Amino acid sequence: xxxxxxxxxxxxxxxxxxxxxxxxxxxxxxxxxxxxxxxxxxxxxxxxxxxxxxxxxxxxxxxxxxxxxxxxxxxxxxxxxxxxxxxxxxxxxxxxxxxxxxxxxxxxxxxxxxxxxxxxxxxxxxxxxxxxxxxxxxxxxxxxxxxxxxxxxxxxxxxxxxxxxxxxxxxxxxxxxxxxxxxxxxxxxxxxxxxxxxxxxxxxxx
Numbered sequence: 001x002x003x004x005x006x007x008x009x010x011x012x013x014x015x016x017x018x019x020x021x022x023x024x025x026x027x028x029x030x031x032x033x034x035x036x037x038x039x040x041x042x043x044x045x046x047x048x049x050x051x052x053x054x055x056x057x058x059x060x061x062x063x064x065x066x067x068x069x070x071x072x073x074x075x076x077x078x079x080x081x082x083x084x085x086x087x088x089x090x091x092x093x094x095x096x097x098x099x100x101x102x103x104x105x106x107x108x109x110x111x112x113x114x115x116x117x118x119x120x121x122x123x124x125x126x127x128x129x130x131x132x133x134x135x136x137x138x139x140x141x142x143x144x145x146x147x148x149x150x151x152x153x154x155x156x157x158x159x160x161x162x163x164x165x166x167x168x169x170x171x172x173x174x175x176x177x178x179x180x181x182x183x184x185x186x187x188x189x190x191x192x193x194x195x196x197x198x199x200x201x202x203x204x205x206x
Contacts, residue, residue: 005034043159048193091144093187099125102148103141106173113174120171129153129169137168140187142180149173152184156195165192 008016018035020028028035099122107121118124129137138154150172157166165188172180 046189048189091142091149093183094141094143096139096141096151098130099151102143103151106148106150106171109173109175110171120169125151138165138188138191140184140191142172142184149176150180150184152188154188154191156192163195165189165195 004016017038018028027033029037101122103122103125107119110120111117129139135155138156139151140154141151142149151170152167153169154165154167157164159166167185167188170181170184172178172184
């Protein structure tokens with residue numbers, strides 16, 4: 001038994017979930033390490049312009065993909081050229097410098113309706129998205145009357161050969177999840193368009 005397996009069992013965990021990259025996948029799935037492939041995560045892609053769709057992706061269903069992309073462009077045609085964090089009926093968006101105690105409260109409310117998942121309290125979020133030395137993340141929160149109702153984490157990447165904005169994590173308070181999540185994703189879209197990103201991509205696992 002490895003030291004990690006022993007530590008996990010001592011802490012009361014029955015199993016672990018990892019998301020390795022292509023190189024690490026070859027290592028961790030070796031029989032000696034004991035990891036087994038469970039599933040491949042999917043990505044949801046939102047084209048932000050007709051030029052966003054690479055040729056090999058358009059061949060899947062050109063009419064649907066290109067039509068959807070142009071439809072999005074039409075709806076966002078009156079958006080301001082520069083990005084801004086907008087005010088709305090549910091509250092307002094703000095840039096997150098560091099995750100503080102209000103995000104602990106958000107996590108406690110969100111986890112109440114979930115039987116399993118990654119712990120996403122302030123300590124974890126600061127470790128994962130603030131002190132991370134490799135990437136610089138866009139961190140947007142949504143608050144109403146001083147209370148944090150959600151956050152979105154995004155990072156500009158090149159995906160499918162196209163400059164993209166990849167949504168890494170998204171969490172919203174359960175009592176207003178759909179509205180807050182939609183508002184946060186729109187903020188990411190505005191930021192992506194201002195930076196000339198052509199695709200907004202989100203993993204449904206985040």
